[in-house]
Amino acid sequence: MHAFNTVVATAVALASTAYHISLVSAGPVDNNLLSRNPFPQAAPALAAVPTACPGVPAISFPFQVASGWAATKVAGNLTLPRGIVVDTQGRLLMVQNGIGISQHILTSGGCIQSSRVLIAQTNLNHGIYLSPNGTTLYASSPTTVWSWTYDPASGNVLGSYTVLVTGMVNSGHITRTLIIPPHAPNLLLVAHGSNGNVDAAAVNPATARAVVRVFDLSNLPSGGYNYVTQGYLMGYGLRNEVALAFDGNNMPGSLPGDDFQRTVNGVTTDIHQDNPAEELNYLGDVTVPNNNWYGYPVCYTVWQPSLITDRVFAPGDQFVAAPNSTFNDTTCIQQSQPAHMIFQSHNAPIDSKFDATFSNLFITLHGSWDRQPAAGFRLVSVPFAQNSAGAYVPTAATNSTSGWQDILYQADPSNCSGTTCIRPAGLAFVAGGNLYMTSDNQREGELFLVGRVG
């Protein structure tokens, strides 16, 4: 129902949706922390966030910062800044939707010394990643994934691009998040959201929508892979997994719907304000196909049980939008993979990065369009711990509605929109343990450095 056909409409398309975070996992434990996020430091010395960066105008949109944290604007006047990565020499690379990839040389304090456009390509709209060894740069448009040879010494791109993946749909949810497991750098994960709010056909994984797929780059066919017919599945029924991250076992995790109704015996109730929940999904070992169904567009997860009046639910329970004689809420439990954790409806997770010890997953919640009052518009951290089996799991229960800490947030987000409040988008850790965060507010794109104080 929300079809956005042009790149220009991207910010609007993103604003329109709710997303999942997926954690992907990968067999043997790899403790090479330096190869993650993609390059955070293991047990870093705490670097101070500067109180201001010279020459950078004041913040455009006010926000609060949690006690013990600081956030400083390091750049403004950016054009819909989305994904960011830091190269092995500490340069920041950023997708600006409508420009391409910009490169920013940082001062030792974390401010920007100089900036340039590294790759001028206006269709790049969100996805960016660096190979674990730092010498191949990846980026995506709605339809295509490319790579470039990247020289960390000079910071230059060498030669032309290589087409890696083609054949994705240029409508509906059009961000193609990219992520590569540190222990298997030949594998490229590409997320593809649904084509619209409720994409009925996407219940069939052969549509290759509402899925995450994996491509083996060591076997790249001439002209690249076709997204729909090649590669393998890392889960389906995943509405729009924009925020993908690997946990400490290299397992990826990912984040679902709006305009929501429940229809029981012909009676339809609008439950969209606070349902369904945003989900944190766990995708498992990336080196083997994951053919599991995560429920979309049939099964969803409850956030606010009181809005669903035909029966008693708890937060985190699965429900079917329209139960019938052959498919009810119990069928969801039997057939669909449940979320590992839930977030408030319409918060729209956009990126997620673990800290160096995998103790906290930082998540940007871009914010709502289809909820009055508005919600989201914040950066949160979700505590994780290893369970007795060694898996990384959120410390909050699966029915918890408060499993995170607000780090950077609005005192009252109720009147926020894509032009009036900070819109957290991309995240990247740097040496010293601080975190860069983009905000793609349509009036001014900004970049912040966020870190602990003291």
Ligand SMILES: *[C@@H]1O[C@H](CO)[C@@H](O)[C@H](O)[C@H]1NC(C)=O
């Ligand atoms: C903002 O960036 C544009 C180019 O993208 C430039 O023309 C303009 O001067 C910049 N404005 C400020 C205040 O820096």
Ligand SMILES: *[C@@H]1O[C@H](CO)[C@@H](O)[C@H](O)[C@H]1NC(C)=O
């Ligand atoms: C670095 O990684 C890329 C992508 O996986 C690979 O193509 C390249 O051969 C690697 N380079 C070295 C020197 O290992």
Ligand SMILES: *[C@@H]1O[C@H](CO)[C@@H](O)[C@H](O)[C@H]1NC(C)=O
């Ligand atoms: C959440 O689940 C726990 C047990 O797993 C239960 O004790 C608690 O009552 C549940 N909370 C809600 C709000 O359903």
Ligand SMILES: *[C@@H]1O[C@H](CO)[C@@H](O)[C@H](O)[C@H]1NC(C)=O
């Ligand atoms: C019952 O619901 C399921 C899931 O939405 C659907 O696939 C099926 O076609 C429905 N059956 C009938 C008889 O409507």
Ligand SMILES: *[C@@H]1O[C@H](CO)[C@@H](O)[C@H](O)[C@H]1NC(C)=O
């Ligand atoms: C759900 O369907 C199953 C079998 O399809 C049935 O046994 C069960 O009673 C149904 N549950 C509800 C709550 O209708």
Ligand SMILES: *[C@@H]1O[C@H](CO)[C@@H](O)[C@H](O)[C@H]1NC(C)=O
């Ligand atoms: C939100 O907007 C309403 C209506 O314009 C206004 O009454 C209210 O004070 C605003 N709230 C905040 C926190 O700005």
